[in-house]
Amino acid sequence: MDHSQKLSIVNSRHPQPSTGTFVVGDLAVADGIIVDERRAHTAPCPRLDAAGCFLLPGFIDLHIHGGAGHDTMDATPTSLPAISTFIARHGVTGFTPTTMTAPHPPTVAAVQNISRSLAQVMPGAAILGVHLEGPYISPRFPGAQAKENIRPANLAEFGELLAAGPVKLITLAPEEAGAGALIDAALAAGVRVIIGHSAASYEQAIAAFDRGVSQATHTFNAMTGLHHRKPGVVGAVLSDDRIFAQLIADTVHVHPAAMAVLARCKGLDRLLLITDAIRATGLPDGESELGGQPVFVRDGQCRLADGTLAGSILTMDAALRHFIAATGWPLEKAWPVTSRTPATALGIADEYGSVSPGYRADLVVLDQNLEVVATTVRGRVVYLREGEEWRVGVGD
Numbered sequence: 232m233d234h235s236q237k238l239s240i241v242n243s244r245h246p247q248p249s250t251g252t253f254v255v256g257d258l259a260v261a262d263g264i265i266v267d268e269r270r271a272h273t274a275p276c277p278r279l280d281a282a283g284c285f286l287l288p289g290f291i292d293l294h295i296h297g298g299a300g301h302d303t304m305d306a307t308p309t310s311l312p313a314i315s316t317f318i319a320r321h322g323v324t325g326f327t328p329t330t331m332t333a334p335h336p337p338t339v340a341a342v343q344n345i346s347r348s349l350a351q352v353m354p355g356a357a358i359l360g361v362h363l364e365g366p367y368i369s370p371r372f373p374g375a376q377a378k379e380n381i382r383p384a385n386l387a388e389f390g391e392l393l394a395a396g397p398v399k400l401i402t403l404a405p406e407e408a409g410a411g412a413l414i415d416a417a418l419a420a421g422v423r424v425i426i427g428h429s430a431a432s433y434e435q436a437i438a439a440f441d442r443g444v445s446q447a448t449h450t451f452n453a454m455t456g457l458h459h460r461k462p463g464v465v466g467a468v469l470s471d472d473r474i475f476a477q478l479i480a481d482t483v484h485v486h487p488a489a490m491a492v493l494a495r496c497k498g499l500d501r502l503l504l505i506t507d508a509i510r511a512t513g514l515p516d517g518e519s520e521l522g523g524q525p526v527f528v529r530d531g532q533c534r535l536a537d538g539t540l541a542g543s544i545l546t547m548d549a550a551l552r553h554f555i556a557a558t559g560w561p562l563e564k565a566w567p568v569t570s571r572t573p574a575t576a577l578g579i580a581d582e583y584g585s586v587s588p589g590y591r592a593d594l595v596v597l598d599q600n601l602e603v604v605a606t607t608v609r610g611r612v613v614y615l616r617e618g619e620e621w622r623v624g625v626g627d
């Protein structure tokens with residue numbers, strides 16, 4: 232009997248679709264979709280036992296450059312599968328590989344490579360589209376983006392990037408020359424526009440939101456800060472309920488108290504955790520590379536030679552743990568910030584980010600310490616922690 236397309240998940244503690252509060256129960260999955268969130272399949276089929284654990288919608292990372300020695304900009308056939316496998320071990324089931332601010336040809340090559348990779352089934356987390364970080368950002372807030380590659384908005388170039396692959400997100404500085412027309416072109420093409428690496432004033436940021444910018448890249452980092460007479464991009468993001476705010480919750484990029492402030496201002500429907508992880512993630516401390524520049528990883532921090540923070544070596548499971556510690560929010564309240572909210576920000580919340588019938592069976596099983604026990608993508612177990620083999624088998 233062929234039951235390869237079915238999976239029963241039993242004894243899981245998961246958020247109820249209607250209220251979000253946790254219930255213990257069984258789930259039935261067929262053809263990669265949750266078909267029943269209250270009972271398992273009655274016929275024998277593969278099963279996953281989540282006893283003693285939480286089951287959440289799989290993590291969605293909208294800002295990730297790389298991991299496990301690989302980077303989106305490598306544009307090789309092996310890079311994205313390797314990143315996909317690595318982040319699935321940390322509970323990520325969907326991601327938007329994120330480019331760096333680079334010359335045009337390698338950026339096109341990276342987008343084309345993502346497009347080719349979409350045609351194959353990834354071994355772990357699924358690719359949900361491309362996030363372009365730059366190159367149309369502010370030279371005043373390069374962060375770890377190579378300054379010489381920052382340039383004014385260029386509609387012809389952007390058109391080529393759109394043609395090269397499934398661009399879904401672009402981070403740009405709306406105050407820069409030509410940015411307005413580029414925002415309009417992006418929105419017309421269904422691309423969500425994110426303010427980031429920006430020297431905008433509060434007023435310029437609000438004008439960009441009115442124009443359709445809907446999200447902020449790594450809030451607090453590489454943007455004008457909050458001053459009580461010059462509220463800057465941070466003040467605009469904190470005070471405007473339309474805007475989704477990305478947060479690198481590693482406690483290095485943002486102090487835990489500032490994380491708590493952001494959580495109070497934005498709430499769980501507008502705050503989303505990202506990793507901004509680079510190729511060094513998951514590797515031992517030492518020298519690595521980001522956007523063609525050497526970076527140095529030590530004590531959980533990545534920095535350029537001049538000390539500038541350069542991406543992170545954060546994983547999403549750790550981000551969730553840091554976020555809960557910083558805010559005091561229980562998991563029952565905080566869980567959407569790693570799945571439902573990023574899905575909403577990307578416009579895919581009708582299929583991703585809920586343990587409900589009709590939703591993708593992209594799920595993560597967490598133990599009581601919020602460490603990842605198992606990850607499923609489209610109902611397929613893509614990661615199972617060592618020692619947990621007893622949880623899988625064929626049951627009735």
Ligand SMILES: [Zn+2]
Pocket residue numbers: 364374375428448449453
């Ligand atoms: Zn950045």
